[in-house]
Amino acid sequence: MDQAFFAHMPPTSLDVHVWHTESERLEVTADNPLQALSLMEAPKLQDLILYPNAHLRQLIVRHCPLDGVTEQFRNLRELRILKIEQCCLTGAFDLGVLLAFYNLTSVSLEANHITEASLLVNETAAEPEQPSKLARLDLSSNRIEYFHLDAVHLFPALKELLLGRNKLATFAGGSSSTFLPALVMLDVRQNLLTELDLSGCDCFSLLYLYASSNQLTSFPVFGDSTVNIKVLDLCNNQLTVRDAQQLQKQQRLTSLLLSQNEFSSFTTETETELPSLVRLELYDNQLESLDLRGWKLPALTQLRVSQNPLKSIPDDLLARYPNLTKLICFCPDVDCTWIQRNVANMRNGNFEMSVAWNGPKSIGKGYRCVTVPYVGCVRCPFKTNSGQ
Numbered sequence: 607m608d609q610a611f612f613a614h615m616p617p618t619s620l621d622v623h624v625w626h627t628e629s630e631r632l633e634v635t636a637d638n639p640l641q642a643l644s645l646m647e648a649p650k651l652q653d654l655i656l657y658p659n660a661h662l663r664q665l666i667v668r669h670c671p672l673d674g675v676t677e678q679f680r681n682l683r684e685l686r687i688l689k690i691e692q693c694c695l696t697g698a699f700d701l702g703v704l705l706a707f708y709n710l711t712s713v714s715l716e717a718n719h720i721t722e723a724s725l726l727v728n729e730t731a732a733e734p735e736q737p738s739k740l741a742r743l744d745l746s747s748n749r750i751e752y753f754h755l756d757a758v759h760l761f762p763a764l765k766e767l768l769l770g771r772n773k774l775a776t777f778a779g780g781s782s783s784t785f786l787p788a789l790v791m792l793d794v795r796q797n798l799l800t801e802l803d804l805s806g807c808d809c810f811s812l813l814y815l816y817a818s819s820n821q822l823t824s825f826p827v828f829g830d831s832t833v834n835i836k837v838l839d840l841c842n843n844q845l846t847v848r849d850a851q852q853l854q855k856q857q858r859l860t861s862l863l864l865s866q867n868e869f870s871s872f873t874t875e876t877e878t879e880l881p882s883l884v885r886l887e888l889y890d891n892q893l894e895s896l897d898l899r900g901w902k903l904p905a906l907t908q909l910r911v912s913q914n915p916l917k918s919i920p921d922d923l924l925a926r927y928p929n930l931t932k933l934i935c936f937c938p939d940v941d942c943t944w945i946q947r948n949v950a951n952m953r954n955g956n957f958e959m960s961v962a963w964n965g966p967k968s969i970g971k972g973y974r975c976v977t978v979p980y981v982g983c984v985r986c987p988f989k990t991n992s993g994q
Contacts (some may be wrong), residue, residue, distance in 0.1 A: 612629065615737065619884060620639065620640060620641040620642065621640070621642040621643075622640055622642070622643050623642075623644045623646070624644065624645050624646065624648075624737050625646050625647065626646065626647045626648075626890055627645060627647070627648050627651070628650055629650065629651060630649065630650045630652050630653065631651070631652065631653040631654075631655065632645070632648075632653070632655065633655040633656075633657070633680075634655070634656050634657060634659055634662060634855045635657050635659070636657045636658050636659055636913050636971070638659060638661065638662070639661050640661060640662055641662060641663045641664065642662075642663060642664035642665075642714060643660055643662065643664070643665055643666070644664070644665075644666040644723070645666065645667050645668065645669050645670065646666075646669070646930050647668060647669040648667065648668075648669065648670040649670060649671070649734050650670075650671075650861075651667070651670040651671065651672065652671060652679070654667075654672060654676070654710040655678065655683060656676075656678040656679060656681045657681055657793055658681040658683070659681060659682055659683075659684075660683060660684050661684065662682050662684065663684055663685060663686045663687065664685070664686060664688075665682065665685060665687070665688055665689070666685040666687070666688075666689040666691075667689070667690050667691075667693065668689070668690075668691045668692050668693070669692050669693070670693050670694075671693070671694050672690060672693040672694060672695070672973070673693070673694040673695060674695060675690070675695075675698060675703050677984065679703075679707070680706045680707070682707075683707075683708070683709070683991045684709055685707055685709065685710055686709055686710060686711050686712065687710075687711065687712045687713075688707070688710060688712070688714070689712075689713075689714040689716075689904070690714070690715055690718070691714055691715070691716045691717055691718070691882065692716070692717040692718070693718055694718065694719065695715060695718035695719060695720055695721070696718070696719040696720065696721070697719075697721055697722070698720075698721065698722040698723075698724065699715065699720045699722065699723050699744050700723075700724065700725065700726045701724065701725050701743075701757055701758065701761075702725050702726050702760075704738065704740060704761075705738055705760060706906060707737065707738075707740075708735075708736045708738070709739060710738070710739060710740055711739050711740060711741045711742065711763075712740075712741065712742040712744075713740060713742070713743050713744065714742075714744035715744065715748070716744050716745070716746050716747050716748075716768075717746075717747040717748070718747075718748055719748065719749055720745065720750060721748070721749045721750060721751065721771065722750060722751075722752065723745055723748075723750055723757055724754070724757045725756070725757050725758075725759075725760065728974075729765040733814055735969050737762055737763070738760060738761045738762070738763060739763050740761045740763060740764055741763050741765055741766065741788070742762060742764075742766040742768075743758065743761070743764060743766070743768065744762060744766075744768040745768065745769050745772070746768045746769060746770040746771050746772065746793070747770070747771040747772070748771075748772050749772065749773055750769065750773065750774060751772075751773045751774060751775055751776070752755070752773040752774070752775065752776045752777075752778075753769060753774060753776070753778070754778045755778065755784040755786065755806070755807055756784055757777050758786065759785065759786070761782050761786075762785075762786075762787060762788065764786060764788055764789055765788050765789060765790045765811075766789075766790065766791045766793075766991070767789065767791070767792050768791075768793045769792075769794050769797070770793045770794060770795040770796050770797070770816070771795070771796045771797075772796075772797055773797065773798055773913075773942065774794060774797035774799055775797075775798045775799065775800075776799075777794060777797075777799055777802060777803075778803065778806070778935060779803055779804045779805055779806035779807035779829065780989060781807055783807075783808045783829070784806055784808060784810045785857045786807065786808065786809050786811075787808075787810070787811060787980075788811055789809045789811055789812055790811055790812065790813050790814065791812075791813065791814040791815075791816075792809075792812060792814070792815050792816070793814075793816045793967075794816065794817050794820070795816050795817065795818050795819055795820075795839075796818075796820070797819075797820050798820065798821055798840060799820040799821060799822060800820075800821050800822060800823055801819065801822065801823070801824055801827075802817055802820075802822060802826040802827070803826070803827045804826055804827060804828050804829060804832060805827045805828065805829045806829065807829050807830045807832060808829060808831050808832075809829070809831065810831040810834060811834065812832050812834065812835055812909070813834060813835060813836045813837065814835070814836065815835055815837070815838050815839065816837075816839045817839060817840055817843075818839045818841040818842050818843070818863070819841070819842040819843075820839065820842075820843055821843065822840060822843040822844060822845060823843075823844050823845065823846070824845070824847075824849065825840070825845070825848070825849035825852045825853070826838075826840075826852065826854060828852060828855055828856075832855075833855050833856060833857065833858075834858050834860040835856045835858065835859055836855075836858055836859060836860045836861065836882075837860065837861045837863075838856065838859060838861070838862055838904060839861075839862055839863040840863060840867070841863050841864065841865045841866050841867070841887070842865070842866040842867075843866075844865055844867065844868055845864065845867040845868065845869065846867070846868045846869060847858065847869075848864075848869070848872060848874060850874045850876055850900075853878060853880065854878050854879075854880075856880070857880070857881060857882065858882050859880055859882055859883055860882050860883060860884045860885065860905075861883075861884065861885040861887075862880070862883060862885070862886050862887070863887045864883075864886075864887060864888050864891070865887045865888060865889045865890050865891070866889075866890045866891075867891055868891065868892055868896070869891040869892060869893060870892040870893065871893070871895070871897070872888060872893060872896075872897075872898060872901075873897055873898065873899040873900050873901075874899070874900035874901060875900060877900050877902060878900060878901055878902065879901075879902035879903075879904075880901070880903055881902075881904060881905060882905055883884060883903050883905055883906055884905050884906065884907050884908065885906075885907070885908040885910075885932075886903070886906060886908070886909050886910070887910045888909075888910065888911050888914070889910050889911055889912040889913050889914065889934075890912070890913040890914070891914050892914065892915065893911065893914040893915070893916055894915050894916060894917050895916070895917065895918045895919075896911060896916055896918070896919045896920065896923070896935075897918075897920065898926070902928075902930070903927055905929060906930055906932050907926075907930060907932065908930075908931070908932045908934075909930060909932070909933050909934070910934045911933070911934070911935050911937065912934055912935060912936040912937060913936065913937070914937050915937070915939055916935065916937040916939060916940055917939050917940065917941065918940075918941070918944070919935070919940060919944055921944070921948070924951065924956070929937060930956065931955075931956055932955075932956065932958070933951075933956060933957045933958065934958045935957065935959055936957065936958070936959070940959065945959055
């Protein structure tokens, strides 16, 4: 991609999107007026030459042998968005190099081969000349095994930190308080975490915590200021016991997602109120009874408990949770008499109880599928008389 490529562009064009190029060298000159340049596939690109440029605001490079962020990137002083994805970045990545981009708001290094992301000591010896504007940092789909929140403490505007699909075995919130005043979303999905300790994180703006598909055996631990979480996703872990103490801190929690864990019971001995909780998901656990004793959930509207070996559901479920408008319970072992007693709630759509959602084969030997009007299929045991 020599300068002849850019010379043939219309003079009014400020954005270039290249799906594929065989070029081995790319130059961005000082007089190049482009504001956005995207190379979606550049398998032979070896040399990236960046002269001081006050125009380029977005640079996206994917599928190329680029193996680092060189000093030349500092020449792009107006850069807002930088994406180096599915390239060849390997080993340790020093987040301190991003401090030189005073206008940078979004960085994605997704799907490289980074094994560590940290701030080097010499980069943190002095405060940067201007505070970083970085709001989104995407390090997902790498090979990072350890991450410490101190690595981003010089990014006060950081709102989204994405670390999903790595090999994280340890995630630390800081021995002392790490102040991240703008952090809204933390994503550590699909890692190897057995615990998640955020007690050292001063993150009062944190609203969304996604930690599904790990190996958590205990609930996350929150610091005293982290009390505004709205969505807590802990699906597909190894949780067996709820932690009412940690949940009690989250009085603004609206969605609690605990599906695909190992709960055999979901009661609490200490009365616990979550006044804002609207959605509770417990499907694919080991619950035999839907006894939510001890939980005060006045705003609960959605309760999903499918794929549990449920045998009993309280008849006063709606009395306890009067705002419940959707109970989704595809559980074949629920007693038919309970279904008949609550048929009105099924006909008005409050309860969905069909057990044949995986087809007739899911009914099982020794049972028959009985269709209740406006309800769907329910599973009932039956006996056959001799000769019939």
